[in-house]
Amino acid sequence: MTHIPCCTIHKDNKTDLHSVQDFLKVICEEHRLKILCILKQNDKCVCEICEILAIPQNLVSHHLKVLKDFDLIQVKQQGRKSIYSQNKHTLRKHTKFLNHFLHIHI
Numbered sequence: 001m002t003h004i005p006c007c008t009i010h011k012d013n014k015t016d017l018h019s020v021q022d023f024l025k026v027i028c029e030e031h032r033l034k035i036l037c038i039l040k041q042n043d044k045c046v047c048e049i050c051e052i053l054a055i056p057q058n059l060v061s062h063h064l065k066v067l068k069d070f071d072l073i074q075v076k077q078q079g080r081k082s083i084y085s086q087n088k089h090t091l092r093k094h095t096k097f098l099n100h101f102l103h104i105h106i
Contacts, residue, residue, distance in 0.1 A: 016097045023094040026070045031055065032063045036086060039073060043085040 027033050031053060038044060038052055050060050064084060067073045071090045075082050 017101065019094065020097045020101055022070070023098065026066060026072065029063070029066075031059070032067055035060075035063055035067060035084075036072065036091075039084060039086045043083045045078075045081045045083055049084070 027036065034053060035049060038049060044052075046057055046060055046064065049064070050057050053060065064073065064075075068075060068084075071087055072094075073084050074087045075084050077083075
């Protein structure tokens with residue numbers, strides 16, 4: 001088996017690599033990536049996201065749950081509404097790991 005230098009620099013890179021893989025699996029789904037893009041601009045409730053994506057609420061709720069379970073979004077209650085926002089800390093962490101594995105030194 002060939003050793004890939006960027007993947008063998010640190011002993012924790014195996015964990016980082018798995019984290020990057022899991023992150024990519026979550027965001028590779030079109031609606032989840034769109035939801036993250038929508039939430040980049042402003043916090044939104046489910047009904048606003050449904051309207052923008054033009055998909056049923058149960059499907060939006062499913063994607064929000066996957067994003068929330070991976071800690072990519074946060075939810076806060078505002079009266080009877082749940083308002084969703086990006087978890088910028090977690091997104092930075094995952095993009096940092098991804099950049100580590102893909103960054104090309106020239």
